[in-house]
Amino acid sequence: MDTVDSVFYPGPSNNPLLDQLPSYQSLLYRRKSSGAGGTKRRGSSRTRLNSRTRVSSSSSWKWKGDRVEERPTTLSLERTVRELPKCMEQKRRNNVERMEQARDLSAWKQWGQSARHSLKRLKEDCGQALSWLELWRQDIHVIEGMFGTGILSYFSFLRFLVLLNFVIFLLMFGFVMLPIIITNRASGNATFNPKHEGECTIYPSTSRRGLVVFHHYITDLLSGTGFLEETYLFYGYYKVETIDFPSFRYNLPLAYVLITIAYLFLSLIWIVKRSATGFKRKLVQDQDRFQSFCNKIFAGWDFCITNEMAARLKKSSLLYELKTDLEEERSRQKVAGRTVREKCRIYVLRLVLNLFVVAVLAACFYSIYRATIFSQEAQMYPPRNFILQLIYEYLPSMVITLANFITPLLFSFIIQFEDYSPAFEIRFTLMRCVFMRLASIGVLLFSLWSQITSCGSSNCLCGYNHKLYPCWESRVGQEMYKLMIFDFIIIGAVTIFVEFPRKLFVTYCDCGLAKWWGQQEFAIPQNVLEIVYGQTICWIGAFYCPLLPAISTIKYFIVFYIKKMTLVKNCRPATRPFRASSSNFFFLVVLLIGLALACVPVIVSIAQINSSHACGPFMNYNTSWEVVPQAVSQLPGGLNTFLKAISSEAFAVTFFVVTGLAMFYVIALAGAHKRVVNQLREQLAMEGRDKRFLIQKLYQAQKTPVRSTQNLEEPGGVFLVQPPAVSATHV
């Protein structure tokens, strides 16, 4: 078999059969070597497949040459000229040919083509003009060059969040704040008729009177009480029912509710749209035969790296990745070879450790709950010392931050004992951290609500505890405001007080401790969790604190520069690199989880909990949602019945059934496609083996001595005793 296999090995007498295969036409090399024995060990001479030099070659080869050239163009008619794998001159010639062909078409088609052409040009020019408006283009370019595409995806994610928050702020501002601002200046008349009387409507003012000590202002600024409470910042200020403009009436409560739903919906659509490309790529990945080694070798080197340091680190990280993969391969073999006794031991150990993790989570949640209740009670009777007062106010935030600091360390320590494969370890730890972070906000809100809706032993008169919380939405808004401010302070403080000293310590101190601690790594997952946490707070809080998206925009804007500075000055790239492709998808999945989690409190508080009667736009309604059915009932008859029909049960059930059917169909289609792909892959393998077999047979037949006349009669010049004068492939 070996002698026959030599047809595939490069040698001085390369079998010209291989070169003539149509599949090699796509691999045209741009060789201009003329004359025999070029620079490479190609025995046969090649001349350039160029119409200018064609004149000298034999007529039969010219014909063959043209025919060979024709085949690629007919195949590539669907592709634009720029996508052809040819050198520039050939592309230009193709372009000219196509334009000449186009001239033969009718005038209408010509006009159509030229219109399309100029539209494409216009789109390109516009795209270039718009790219100048792109925020932080230059900064992100620099980061990409220094640290690669993994960290780049973090910063473009941050930029996306800035834009998202800015758009949400514009929505809130345009539909909720602007009408009120205009009424104060100009034509409108803000009316509001209080329906309820009695003690539910008492709202003692919290602004300070008399001689105010300066530090009270700081406390107020940091916790949203006092002079900040009765401003546009909080829900309680929007005490308006309708605004009468000269031409129409503007229903502010309706706008408030609808804008809340609109911004949640807008966020969902924008995130899903952004994750669509990443999701498609994830589906293409065949999980059964995933090619981790090929990926690393052929798609592992980031061609964008321009920094010597970064290149060295990238090589080390690739080395590390390959070693990890080999390690994973070994561990997979080990798992396959586990005995039943070992399996039992592992499963019992995992169960125990998971119970331990659940216990830790429960302990954290309980401490957040108690801290919130303590903080709420302390705010009723604030202590004299204003620092202590601030600490009591920020106690829930501090406990949440502390829990979110300790638990990842604990989780990454525990998972070592659970004996999973390295890739699964990372993902599982991450999922636990995500759950911890986002659930802690939920626990905080739950404990707040339990305070708000508990009135001691009796039933609540107004549906909520009106003595302690005359305007409970503003109070919830204040808690969200405090969480956001504290988060921002922590990001800044950790950078200044932990990362900078660490860098100085590690650089200038030569002791063993410095070497063990090492330089800071930019840990992408933890940073992403941080900003998703902030965004979840913004989504929940925007209903209670309409200016929160604006604060969030400014916060993320500053965080970008803080993170960029710490990246450039303090960090070295991670030894465990984060894959760019899956990272975008991962960020958006975590963000979606945050959005889903944010929707729950907002929906519950709009639909379920009684709105406060002392403040806000929903004073005259029982719950915030009531304004919508009321507005709908005031619509003209046809629209009214239509909307009522949409929200009825019959329609909802039908809708769900139809959606379920559509999903089932799409899943079945995907399964069918996967089967077809597998079949085609097997077919491809079989064709390859066929090709090998046939070529070997041909080679054998060539090698056996036959009468020369027989060879010359073979059609198509396939069998050649000598190498041909020109070869069609190597250009």
Added chain:
Amino acid sequence: MGNKQTIFTDEQLDAYQDCTFFTRKEILRLHGRYHELAPHLVPMDYTNDPDVKLPSALIVNMPELKENPFRSRIVESFSEDGEGNLSFNDFVDMFSVLSEMAPRELKAIYAFKIYDFNTDNFICKEDLEKTLNRLTREELTPEEVNLVCEKAIEEADLDGDSKLSFADFENMISRAPDFLSTFHIRI
């Protein structure tokens, strides 16, 4: 557009815009970069298509390519003589294929050429070993190198000839999610 540039005629710029993924501004900028590699060799006036080629040694020292372990192979794959001497057309072509907008199929063709060190239209085990050594600064032991190459061929080889033909390579690339984002040079 009112740009009073005299480097290219309008038809040339149109042709470049059609044949590459760059806009006019970017092509002019590329010409500036090409020129500053060898100011005395490269003319500022390209209206009559001068036949100027820059040697490979100048191109591989560009900041975008300097740290790339495959820089010599990249330049060789786009040169007409296989030695790495690039004319301006080849230069623009190279960065066009490596830009963000080039489609996956086109990039796969050139990636195959780059990784095929002995230019025999197959990526055999020696090619893989060379690639691996360039990627990891030769810090893997020979057994590990052998093992990794074998596993890579096992993953991608479809027709069972223990080396990768272009069909195998293209099939593998279509399932490599990182390829489009890593096989990309910004200029």
